[in-house]
Every structure is written in C-alpha cells, then in structure tokens.
Amino acid sequence: QAVKYYKLAADQGYAAAQCNLGLCYAKGQGVPQDYEQAVKYYKLAADQGYAAAQCNLGLCYYNGQGVPQDYEQAVKYCKLAADQGYAIAQCILGLCYDNGQGVPQDYEQAVKYYKLAADQGYAIAQCILGFRYDNGPGVPQDYEQAVKYYKLAADQGYADAQYNLGYHYYHGQGVPRDYKQAVKYYKLAADQGDELAREELKRLGIK
Numbered sequence: 001q002a003v004k005y006y007k008l009a010a011d012q013g014y015a016a017a018q019c020n021l022g023l024c025y026a027k028g029q030g031v032p033q034d035y036e037q038a039v040k041y042y043k044l045a046a047d048q049g050y051a052a053a054q055c056n057l058g059l060c061y062y063n064g065q066g067v068p069q070d071y072e073q074a075v076k077y078c079k080l081a082a083d084q085g086y087a088i089a090q091c092i093l094g095l096c097y098d099n100g101q102g103v104p105q106d107y108e109q110a111v112k113y114y115k116l117a118a119d120q121g122y123a124i125a126q127c128i129l130g131f132r133y134d135n136g137p138g139v140p141q142d143y144e145q146a147v148k149y150y151k152l153a154a155d156q157g158y159a160d161a162q163y164n165l166g167y168h169y170y171h172g173q174g175v176p177r178d179y180k181q182a183v184k185y186y187k188l189a190a191d192q193g194d195e196l197a198r199e200e201l202k203r204l205g206i207k
Contacts, residue, residue: 003029004033006021006024015049015050018041018044019053022045026073028113035060038060038066039067042054042057045155051086052081054089058076059078062096074096076102078096082116087125091114091124093113094109097100107137111138120181121152124153127150130145133145134146144174147165148160160194163186165185166197169182170182170186183204186200
C-alpha cells in the first residue's frame with residue numbers, strides 16, 4: 001500500500017517519495033527487489049538536490065548495484081549529499097579518500113569527512129576516528145582522542161567501539177587502567193556477538 005502512494009507522489013515529482021520508492025526497490029519491500037529501478041528513482045530525487053537520494057545513488061555506484069561500479073560517480077553523488085551535511089555520505093566520502101577510490105588517496109581529507117560525520121553523532125565515523133587516533137594515518141597518535149570517539153560510538157551501542165574502549169581501559173591507554181570498566185565494555189560488545197570481546201572475556205576467565 002505504501003508503495004502505491006510513493007509511486008503516485010513520485011510520479012508527481014516529489015523527491016522524498018522518489019527516494020522512498022527507490023529504497024523499496026533496493027530492499028524488495030512491497031515490490032520485487034530491483035536495483036535498476038532503485039537507481040532510476042534515486043536519480044530523479046538526486047537531480048532535485050535531495051541529499052538522501054544523492055547518498056543512496058552514490059552507494060549504488062560504490063557497490064555496483066543497478067549500475068556498473070564507478071567510484072568517480074560514487075564520489076560525485078556522495079559529495080553533493082555531504083556538502084548538504086548528510087552524515088552517511090560524509091563517512092562514505094571519507095572511505096573513498098582513505099582507499100583512493102574515485103579520488104587521489106588523501107588521509108587528511110578522509111579524516112576531515114569522518115570528523116564531519118562523527119560530529120553529527122554518526123557512530124561508524126566515530127569508531128573509525130577512534131581507530132585513526134589509535135593507529136593513524138591522517139592524525140597524530142592520541143589515545144585520549146581515540147577513547148573520546150570510541151566512547152561516543154560505544155554509547156550508541158556500536159560493538160567495535162565497545163570492544164576497543166574495553167581494550168583501552170584494560171591497558172590504560174588514554175584513560176587510567178580500570179579492569180571493571182574494561183570488562184563492562186567487553187561484555188557489551190560480546191553480547192552483540194563480537195568475537196574479539198568474547199575471546200578477551202574467556203582469557204580473563206569471565207563467562
């Protein structure tokens with residue numbers, strides 16, 4: 001039923017409906033899954049400047065879904081969305097700069113886009129930034145900053161960040177060493193199926 005109304009609105013040029021219809025085709029919700037149709041509707045909305053559709057279209061180009069894989073097109077559409085402050089697009093753009101996909105490899109630009117997304121509360125970007133401050137490149141190593149970003153992501157339930165935060169508490173990196181806090185975060189990650197956290201708890205003799 002929702003698809004029917006999205007289609008009516010999409011055919012009248014409503015960008016939000018076009019984007020939602022694209023999502024329905026991408027996920028196979030209410031219609032058979034069809035990435036080419038998804039791309040068609042994303043493009044209609046993207047051409048109207050609708051950030052979510054620009055980002056989704058960029059992802060289709062990034063993954064080669066419904067269109068041939070094309071990193072330059074992925075960057076083009078994600079940048080349009082990122083410039084409108086769309087956090088997911090900012091994070092994808094960071095990945096493109098990290099890996100030299102569609103743009104020359106540039107770790108500092110990657111970090112710039114991760115920060116933009118992280119500052120909007122996007123947990124994946126916060127965790128990536130934590131990892132960056134742990135290991136580089138693109139920023140100087142800074143365990144306190146790493147802990148800061150891991151905590152932001154961990155508090156949103158992001159398992160990788162919970163494990164990494166546990167590790168920092170256990171080893172006293174960027175925070176005073178705190179066995180109880182380490183176990184707390186390892187448990188949170190393990191409860192979500194994180195294998196590294198489970199191994200750590202096992203090693204510590206905690207079930």
